[in-house]
Amino acid sequence: MSELIWLIPLLPFVGFLINGVIRNHASKALIAVIGCGTVLGSFVLSILGYLEIAELREAGGVAAITSTLFEWFTVGNIQIAISFLLDPLSAIMLLIITGVGFFIHLYSSSYMAHDAGFGKFFAYLNLFIFFMTILVLGSNYLVMFIGWEGVGLCSYLLIGFWFQHSSYASAAKKAFVMNRIGDLGFLLALFFMLETFGSLEYAAVFSEAGGMAVGDTTILVITLLLFVAATGKSAQIPLFTWLPDAMAGPTPVSALIHAATMVTAGIYMVVRSNVLFILSPLSMEIMAVVGVVTALVAAFIAITQNDIKKVLAYSTVSQLGYMFLGLGVGAFTGAFFHVLTHAFFKALLFLGAGSVIHALHDEQDMRKMGGLRKGLPITFATMLIGTIAISGIPPFAGFFSKDEILAHAFQHHPIFWVLGFVTALFTAFYMFRLLFLTFFGTFRGTEEQQKKIHESPWQMTTALVTLALLSVVGGLVNVPEVLGGEQKLANFLAPVFANSDMGAAGMHLSHMTEYVLMGLSVLAAIAMAAWAYVKYGKNKEVPAADNSQQGILYKLSYHKLYVDELYDAVIVKPLRQLSVIFFKYVDKMGIDGFVNGVGEFFIGSGKGIRLLQSGHVGFYIIMMVFSAVAILIYGILHM
Amino acid sequence: MENFVTQMQGVPLNHYIIFCSIIFAIGVTGVLIRRNVIIIMMSIELMLNAVNLLLAAFSVYRGDASGQVFVFFIMALAAAEVAVGLAIIIMVYRNTKSVDIESLSKLRW
CATH class of the missing domain: 1.20.5 (Single alpha-helices involved in coiled-coils or other helix-helix interfaces)
Structure with missing residues (x-):
């Protein structure tokens, strides 16, 4: 398998080339088969790669396979190779990207079936998978940077996919420009690394950095610059406003790029650079603060949004904030665990939203939905699972990962836990608000729409059901010790954090405290869900029209804090x-x-x-x- | 031949130079002040022949024949020039009924 790593990015690239060439000439069925098939091929290879890594881990090895394709260039003493690294971290990322990616491709083959740009869409999606796999597979920062830039490009192309609308085109530009600001940080960090370590290979950089003192200024600068890059790609304060606007793209794009994969690239990068970050406590502190503030602010905004995709977008920003909080307090495993579970349930929620939008013929305003649970039973059931998962109600996926982050936050400083806890309250409230507004009550759209309500075709429901299953069981890969679990994920990832793990070993809270924290957040989530039910389910309240008079907090939230x-x-x-x-x-x-x-x-x-x-x-x-x-x-x- | 050369050298070179300069000056003055195109052509011939004579004189005094070869070239060139020039003048005359140089002032800004 290790000789075939290069096939994982290559297959989608081939798909991109073929689909790009034949996009206007081939039948949609052929394009869909090529688009999905190549990603499926990558998925299979990723599974094989994962199995090999898992086997090596079973045997107790470090399980890092490097495969150098060729020397790219040599300047002075600096050698840059195109080489791939398959280790526990990249193996799991690959599974997420190609696995979730495959189901979203499948979903798109039906969702986009009536679009004139069908071929172009699949070409872009395949290109995205290519760059994303390059990003996670690279064994040095420059290869990662290639992928980093590439996914930014694909994001731009896909947000502006319907570029005939000038507002969509400007949303694409906004995303691109904001990402560029972050990319500048990445680039500067690369230069600093070359200057300091003389190499960009992970192995060389990390072993060099291992000998440096904690709090070293150069490391501080490098990590801060890397974090700037991460705020751009992963939509954190101050660069988060592009992500909600990115909802201009087709819904599968929102699910794949702006929820499950690309926006988590920042977290992947920080997790990958954990050796550097651990040497700079100040950067970690900044990261935790930015993360928790972003989580809180985005959740606050999400409460009053009426566009179903906007709610999910702010929810994504908020969850990404959680992940950075986790990274900042040293819970690398927890943050990465949240990447994994979030990929499942957020992709599910977006695809569910897409299914609703599809059924209502491009209606996105929740004030014009309602009562869809009978017309769209599968979508409703899966959305319900996704909502419970994201709200952190056990035993669904979100509970375990969110709880791990919150527990570490509490250990770091209780104030982080309080803010994270409030965010969790908001999360449960706005997600159940979305659910009740969409699926309960009576239909508030036009009669014409009501007649045409239909459940989505099998390609879409397959994706929904699969992701729903993953959202149910996804959390079980890392059940914490306190609940009698084995922390499989943490053990699997251990070699990545060999020098810096504060995950399992770093937990000093007593079991009692952990139980109390868990109980509090679960109770609170259920209470918020109940409140949302009373407000929007039972009393059938509908959010007011845009220009009505409201309280100052409502206005602040509705207008996105005027950012x-x-x-x-x-x-x-x-x-x-x-x-x-x-x-x-x-x-x-x-x-x-x-x-x-x-x-x-x-x-x-x-x-x-x-x-x-x-x-x-x-x-x-x-x-x-x-x-x-x-x-x-x-x-x-x-x- | 020897005799002829001696005779020629009997006249001092200065005399040739002064004589040729005078003829050349007459040619230049003619070109500058006359307005009849034919007279101007003739003045140009005068200038050319002044140079020819001077070349021949120098050639004799230096005992080098290449100066006289030049003279032949210039004579051939002058013949060609006159042929073309006269043809132009005839055409001008046919069109303007005049050989006054001022009648050719149409080509300007």
């Missing part, structure tokens, strides 16, 4: 004015003035000098004689 407006006023508008000034004065007057001035000088002098050409032959002859005499005199004088 977009703030950025617009503080950054976008001044920049625009600055560029207008540059345009008017520097470009038009300075540069254009100079260039045109040169031209005008010659035109003007030509106008003057041509008067000499009077047409009088006598004048020419005189000039000729005078010139000859002048040349002669000059010759004599300079003899």
Whole structure:
């Protein structure tokens, strides 16, 4: 298997090439088969790779297989190779990417069936899988960076997939620009690493870093820059506003890129660089604060959103904040565990939302839904599972991962736990609000829509059911000790954190405290669910229209804390004015003035000098004689 | 032949130079002040022949024949020039009924 690692990214790339070429000529069935087939192939290979790694782990080995494809370039002492690293971390990421990716491809084959850009869509999706696998497979930071940039590109292309709407196109641009800010951080971090460690290979960097002191300034700078990169890709404060706007893309894209895989790249990168981060407690602290604030703010905003996808988008931002909180407090395993479970239930929720939108013919406003539970039984059941999972109610997946993060947060400092706990309350409330508004009560849309409500085709329901199953059992891979589990995931990942694990070993809380914390969060989640039921299920409240009078908190939440407006006023508008000034004065007057001035000088002098050409032959002859005499005199004088 | 060369050298070179300069100056003045194109052509011939004579004189005094070879070239060139020039003048005359140089002032800005 280890010789075939390169096939995992290659297969989707081949799919991209084929689909890209034949997109306008082949039948949709063929395109779908190629698109899904290549990813399925990668998935199978990923399973084989995982099994091999698991076998090595069983035997007690470190289980890291590096396969170098070729030397890319050599500059001075720096050698960069295109090489892949298959270890427990990348093996699990691969399973998520290709596995969830495959089901989302399958789902798309039906969801996008009536779209004119069907072939293009699959080509982009395959390209995305290619870059994402490159990102997680790379054995040095530069290969990771290739994937990092590539997924950003695919994200841009897919958000702007319906670029005919100018607002969608600008959402794509926004995502791209915000990601670029983060990418700059990544790039600078690479330069610092080259300067400090002389290499970008993980193994070399980590072994060099192992000898450095805790709190080293260079490490601090590198980790902060890496974290800036992560805030861009994983939508954390201050760069989070692109993700809700990214919902302009087709729903499968939101599920695949903006929930399950790409946005977790930042967490993957931090987990991968755990050796560096552990050396910089300040960076960890900043990460924890940013993470928990993001989680809280995004959850607060999600409460009042009426667009079903916007709710999920803010929920994603919030859950990503949880993961960074986990990373910041040193619970690398917990954070990665949450990546895993979140990939299942958030992809499920997005696909469920897509199924609802599909059934209602592109209606996304929850105020115009309701009572869909009879028309869409499978979607309802799976969405219910996803909602319970994300709300952290046992024994579904979200409970275990969220609880692990919260427990570590409590151990780090109770205030983190309190904020995380409040976020969990919000989460349970807005998710059940979404569920009740969508599936309970009476239908609030048009009659025409009501007649056409239908359950989605098998491609879509298969994906939903599979992901729902995973959301149910996904948490069992890392049941904590306190609940009698074995922490399989933590043990599996142990070699990755060999130098820095604070996961299982770092837990000092008494069992009693852990039980209390768990009990509190479960009770609170159930209470919030009940409240949402009373408010939106039983009393059938419907969120007010956009322009109605509301309390200040409601307004703040509804208008997303005015962050977009703030950025617009503080950054976008001044920049625009600055560029207008540059345009008017520097470009038009300075540069254009100079260039045109040169031209005008010659035109003007030509106008003057041509008067000499009077047409009088006598004048020419005189000039000729005078010139000859002048040349002669000059010759004599300079003899 | 020897005798002829001695005779030629009997006249000092300065005389040739002064004589040729005078003829050349007459040619230049003619070109500058006359307005009849035919006269101008003739003045140009005068200038060319002044140079020819000077070349021949130098050639004799230096005992080098290449100067006289030049003279032949210039004569051939002058013949060709006159042929073309006269043809142009005839065409000009046919069109403007005049050989005044000022009648050719149409080519200008």
